[in-house]
Amino acid sequence: MLIYSTFRRLDNTMLKLKNPELIQSFIRLCIGGLTYVYITTGIESEYFIASQNTIFYFSLFFFGLSIVNILSILWIPSSTPRRYAMLAFDIGVTTFASFLSGGLNSVYILVYLWIYIGYGSRYGINFLSVAVALTLLSYNVLLLTEDAWHLLSLEAIAFLLIITALPAYLYSMQKRLMKMATQADSKNIAKNEFLHTMAQQVNSPMGGIVGMTDLLNKTELNIQQKQYLQSLSQSSQSLQEIIEDIVDFSRLEKADIPLNHVQINPRILIDGLVHSLAPLGYEKSRELTYYINSSFPNEAYIDAQKFRQLLSNLIRYAIQHSASKSIYIHAYAGTINANENLNANIEIQFQQSTETEPLQPNKMPNTNETLPLRISYQLTRLMNGLFEIQTNENQDVIFNLHFNWEKTRVNYKLNKRIHNNKRILIFDIDKVNLNVLEKYCLQLDMEVYTTSGHDNLIAHILWSQEKAQLFDIIILCEDIKHKHYHDLVNRIRNETLCNAPILYATYMHSIEQIAGKNLEGIQATILKPISLDILTRTLADLLLTRPLELKTPENTLPTLNILIAEDYETNASDAYEHLTNLGHNVDIATDGNTALYAMNKYTYHLVLMDTSMPSLDGIEATKYWRFLERGVKRTPIFALMESATDQTRDLCISAGMDDFFSKPINELQLKDALSKHFTQIDGTVAHNAP
Incomplete structure (x- = not known):
């Protein structure tokens, strides 16, 4: 203070x-x-x-x-x-x-x-x-x-003429300048009126969208639909904020912006704003992470619309001009002064891109691209706050906002009766998000363990089983690179036989990707960036559910010998990783001729054959192999294709292939295909011919 x-x-x-x-x-x-x-x-x-x-x-x-x-x-x-x-x-x-x-x-x-x-x-x-x-x-x-x-009469008269004539010229010049300024003001007024009119015209259909969203929210929806609707509502609010920016820009020039103070919950406002801007960040591979400290108030008497607009401008600027994937928002409260006012603080931290003009500490830039910062600066002053630009030892830019708010009588409290002393394991390769999740779970009085490595995660689970201190919940957090951890879920269920509920933290666009079979082994999903309130309710629901009953397959396949014929190293490595995770022995050939040599020398239960390889492609190699193996046991061959068109499928069938995969393939697809084509009879692997 x-x-x-x-x-x-x-x-x-x-x-x-x-x-x-x-x-x-x-x-x-x-x-x-x-x-x-x-x-x-x-x-x-x-x-x-x-x-x-x-x-x-x-x-x-x-x-x-x-x-x-x-x-x-x-x-x-x-x-x-x-x-x-x-x-x-x-x-x-x-x-x-x-x-x-x-x-x-x-x-x-x-x-x-x-x-x-x-x-x-x-x-x-x-x-x-x-x-x-x-x-x-x-x-x-x-x-x-x-x-x-x-x-000196001549000199005196000359100087008097200069004294008289120069002001007349100065006055004439001032009149011309004033006329030009008046014309410029008229153009500026016309521009502002045009912007105001356009904003009103856009605002009308936006009001319809917001109204229909509110009506839809009153209907019966499942959790996934509610999350979609929440993001739609928040995105609509963000668009309305942009419209308000257009209107307020002209008002700021005239210092004509009224404040409408209402009692709001700033925690909910920040939570909703960050979620509405998260999709914008994902489009640019930027991950928004936010942490609202328990000291931050849950009631404040402020202009909610201007406060949201202020934060939105700063977060949008950080998304547009960040050089790294992480943008961190931290809200906390300081001391209380003699007037019973609470010092509320909000920090927005990011690493600035080298392509933009660097921001200087405590210096407000005056360029077109920094217009959102200037608007935010004026809005902060309007709300009797302080806006600072700082840098830390890592040269990260930090937007600091300081406000004096009346201390509320209601303190922020969490219902943590269900969570108390429960053991939770959190996996995330993003250190910032991992730290935030750990703090949230500690606020719930949970016993927290964290890790960022696949093998370390499995080791934690095995250690807990050995010590008879099993985890009550496991949180898996998806990475910004959109890589789903199907393989990791399978390892947790099959390798450790752990039946603890798994909460999967994902992004808005990924919900459909983890639907259906991909949800196998996952008990609940939560959208990133993670909200403390939603996390609290979701964890409570999982803790109240019965432990997962793991099904042991009746026919567990023994180890298969598999050959991968693939010239592209990345695809070959991915398939190799998936198959070895499933416990099979795998060889790799980089072209059709090498594949035929390996198939002739060794016995394989299965061959995965790329249809487009140099020198000898997979279709021709399959035709040749089917000719060579006439009269002996048939080797199953699965096609690996870039695009599974009907024409390509017909070519593969005519060549003698048994199944098809469109690249890239994942472990779940391979597991399903192997279960479909192979069975174990009296300890012997049998191929189910199509």
Whole structure:
């Protein structure tokens, strides 16, 4: 809170330092100091005839009144009477300095021009007129004191003409500039009206979408449909925020944005916003991870729409300009001040891309691509908050938001009776998300174990079985690369015979991919980024369900000898990994000729044959092998195809192939195919001919 108050005072001080009157006062002090040195040196060298006492009292008067003026500006930043008074003061001291330093021959005669040009351009025609009148009066005083009208009449008249003509030209130029500014304002007003009209036209159908979404939400839906609908609703809100950005951009220029304070739950607001923006992040391979500390309030009296818009702008900017896949949002609360206000803080951390102009700490950039940051900065100030840009030791950019909110009477509480002391194992290769999940489960008073390696996960389960301290739940988190862990689920169920419920954390687009057979062995799914409230309810449901009854297959296949004929190394490696995980012996051939040589030399239960290999493709190799094996036991051959068209299937069947796979293949497909084609009879492998 002390840091927040200090920053607010510094912010107000910086605004005062940007006051043009204050800047002019400092320039006046500098010129006064140089004048004192210049005239004093001239008096000492007897170049000027004035006395030291005169320049001393003159300087004392000048600096004293200048300092009083600065204090007045700090107290009252804007005052028209003070400006007129200082105009008269400037012309008066300039006249006296000219009198002390040579009269009409003094260099300070030129300061007259600087004075009325400065006042006229800064404050307008009224100040320009007064400045010209005072300058003419002061210059005539100098002429009369030196009786110069008789000696230097031509020079005096010429300078008076300059003093009179130059302001007229300056006034004419100001009028042209004002006309151009008025035209620019008119165009800007027209642009703002156009944007406002377009925003209203877009907002009307958006209102229909939001309304129909609300109606649909009242119907009976399953969990998956509710998750879809929630994302649709949140995405609609995000689109409405973009529309509000368009409208507020024009309003910010006029400082005309009203605030509508209502009592909301900021935890739910942040949760919904992050989930609505998560699909945008996935499109760019950026994963949003957020952690809301237990200290963060669940009630606040703020403008919910502006607060959501502010956060949305910053998170969208992070998604667009992040160099790494991880974007981390952290919400927490600080101390409570004497006014019972709570210091609420939100941090958004990401690694900035090198393709964009780097952001500097505590410096607001002024480019087109940083428009969302400028809007967020203005919105934060509007909400009496503080917006900072910082960097850490890893050169990550951190957007820091600080707000003073009234302390609420309701504290955030979790219903953790069911979760208390339950053992949970969490798997995630993303260290940030793994850390957040661990914190959430610790908030539920659970006994938490974490790992990021496949073998380590299996080792944890085996260790728990050995110690008779079984895990109550296992959480598997999908990676941003969209790789589903079917193989890992199979290892958990088959290799360790673990029957603990598995909660699978996935992305919105992946729900359909894990439907049907892929859900085998998984008891529940949860969308990433993970919400604490949804996690709490889902874990409670799983803990209340009966343990999974694992089915032991009646006919367990023995180890098969399998040959993979595939020229593309990645595909061959994937198939090799899947088959060895299932416990089979595997060889690899990189072309048709090598495959025929291996099949002739060794006995295989199955051959997986790529249909498009160099030198000799899989179809021709199969035809040749079927010719060679006439009269002996038939070797099953499965085709590996890039695209399973009817024409390609017909070619494979005519060549003598037994089944087909479209690449890439997964372990579940292989397992189903092997179960379909092979059985064990009296310990012997038998092929079920089609």
